[in-house]
Amino acid sequence: MLPDCGGGGGAGNGHRGAIEIVSSDETSVVVKVRGVGDDHWPVDGDHTIPFCGD
Known part of the structure; x- marks a missing residue:
């Protein structure tokens, strides 16, 4: 089971x-x-995003 998470x-x-x-x-x-x-939102690059919820 995966943890719940917010967005x-x-x-x-x-x-x-x-x-x-x-x-x-x-x-x-x-x-x-x-x-x-x-400059205010530096998100470019590689990211690993875990799945959330049941």
């Missing part, structure tokens, strides 16, 4: 860019984020 939210003009799914398994997904971040 984020916000308001604004939004961001444009690309999210590439690199791989996934039964517990997480690996993504590559490009052209989305800026």
Whole structure:
């Protein structure tokens, strides 16, 4: 069983860019984020994201 987790939210003009799914398994997904971040929201790069919920 996977833990419950919350998400984020916000308001604004939004961001444009690309999210590439690199791989996934039964517990997480690996993504590559490009052209989305800026100095105030530095999210570009590779990220492993765990799945949430039951």
